Amino acid sequence: MSRSYSTFSINDCRGNAMIYVLVVIALFAALAFVVSRGGDTSEASVLDREKVNVYASQIIQVSNQMKQGIDQMVWSGSTLNALDFCLPGEICASSAQNRAFQPDGGGMIMPKIPPEAINAVDSDPAPGWYMGRFNNVAWTQTGANDILFVAHQIRQDVCAKINELLVNDATIPPLTVDNKMALIDTARHSGGANVALDTAQCPAGCDGHLSLCVVNADGTIWTYYNVIGPQ
Helix, strand or coil: CCCCCCCCCHHHHHHHHHHHHHHHHHHHHHHHHHHHHHHCCCCCCHHHHHHHHHHHHHHHHHHHHHHHHHHHHHHCCCCHHHCECCCCCCCCCCCHHHECCCCCCCCCCCCCCCHHHECCCCCCCCCEEEEEEEECECCCCCCCCEEEEEEEEECHHHHHHHHHHHHCCCCCCECCCCHHHHHCCHHHCCCCCCCCECCCCCCCCCCCCCEEEEECCCCCCEEEEEEEECC
16 A cells, blocks of 8 residues: 655745734734724824924914013013004004014014914904903903913814913813904904903913913814913
């Protein structure tokens, strides 16, 4: 009786083992992809979340730089009450040394918000940075008007990230009035007279904070403010 034998070598074993390893690696990669996609329930991808963090950090940094500019003008002989925020091309009523944005004054330049960080829903006023001394913030030392610097109509996720960076809480306090009424000079919009920023206008979360991001009553417009010249 003849017998047939199959041959089995170490190379065959190694080859099969390598196939199994490659299959396991492929399955693990696919599983990791599915898990990462399933865990991302926000509108932004991981990359976009990094961008949100960059935009929020930039907005905070810009406002701090503008505060340094105001401080420099005060150190150079101006006073907070004397500063004029007329923009280049506008008629200024103050003396040269008190003009924050004029070359013969503070020489400050109004920055721009990155377009990707903007959520534009209103043109009165348009999205952008605004500065003025037109209103009192209740939790500053006196009842005098403070200098506010605000980023108006930014994205909700950027607003939340700003608060997380500032106060370790991404909650966005709502105002009971339009943001522009409490945070932007009436010379820059047609919304009517300004109202003080106090606990009546921001009853949940603003009190005591000189820098924060808020949303209007109907939850459509987000504005970051920084009291860069408290009085």
